[in-house]
Amino acid sequence: MGIPQAQTVSGGxxxxxxxxDLWFDPRCPWAWITSRWLLEVERVRPVEVRxxxxxxxxxxxxxxxxxxxRRGMVEGWGPVRVCIAAEQQHGPGxxxxxxxxxxxxxxxxxxxxxxxxxxxxxxxxxxPAGLAEAADDxxxxxxxxxxxHAGLDPVGTxxxxxxxxxxxxxxxxxxxFGPVVSPSPRGEAAGRLWDGVLAVAGTDGFFELxxxxxxxxxxx
Numbered sequence: 001m002g003i004p005q006a007q008t009v010s011g012g013x014x015x016x017x018x019x020x021d022l023w024f025d026p027r028c029p030w031a032w033i034t035s036r037w038l039l040e041v042e043r044v045r046p047v048e049v050r051x052x053x054x055x056x057x058x059x060x061x062x063x064x065x066x067x068x069x070r071r072g073m074v075e076g077w078g079p080v081r082v083c084i085a086a087e088q089q090h091g092p093g094x095x096x097x098x099x100x101x102x103x104x105x106x107x108x109x110x111x112x113x114x115x116x117x118x119x120x121x122x123x124x125x126x127x128p129a130g131l132a133e134a135a136d137d138x139x140x141x142x143x144x145x146x147x148x149h150a151g152l153d154p155v156g157t158x159x160x161x162x163x164x165x166x167x168x169x170x171x172x173x174x175x176x177f178g179p180v181v182s183p184s185p186r187g188e189a190a191g192r193l194w195d196g197v198l199a200v201a202g203t204d205g206f207f208e209l210x211x212x213x214x215x216x217x218x219x220x
Contacts, residue, residue, distance in 0.1 A: 023151030
């Protein structure tokens with residue numbers, strides 16, 4: 001199974017590019033697939049993707065969750081705190097490389113959410129190993145929650161990750177959950193999905209389009 005790489009080709013990101021802001025939790029497989037799709041969209045549409053941090057641990061804090069998810073909720077605080085620390089200390093632009101490094105190790109290499117994964121991902125992204133100490137530092141939680149709510153509040157309460165924001169044609173924000181897709185489409189197929197998503201999400205009064213999920217997350 002190949003490891004996806006972010007690429008930009010002629011006709012992709014440019015001065016007139018539409019900004020697409022993606023909120024992710026590194027441990028969410030569906031956000032990972034959506035992020036790979038958006039990077040493919042960058043290659044075939046004038047779109048620039050910016051990355052922001054949300055947290056499934058924040059989202060489910062205080063909720064009753066199945067026991068099989070409980071451990072993930074506890075371990076999930078570490079990677080997102082590290083992402084927030086990296087953003088604060090090195091700027092939001094580092095999140096693209098750090099998410100690529102974390103997502104590759106979590107979803108393709110099954111490296112878990114612990115310190116070894118974090119240290120390896122920081123090295124892959126060219127960031128200081130000292131940022132790993134943020135994993136256990138609750139001092140980052142206020143900023144983490146602020147980033148989380150900046151992404152999810154415009155969409156509503158019954159959503160998770162991924163969340164995407166794009167500017168609408170009338171200047172108003174278009175914010176939506178998804179798309180949830182498996183596997184990530186490539187080439188012009190990715191562009192057509194982008195066109196369709198914008199068409200429905202940007203329609204006044206449109207709220208939901210859904211069908212039963214019949215396959216697991218495929219990291220192709």
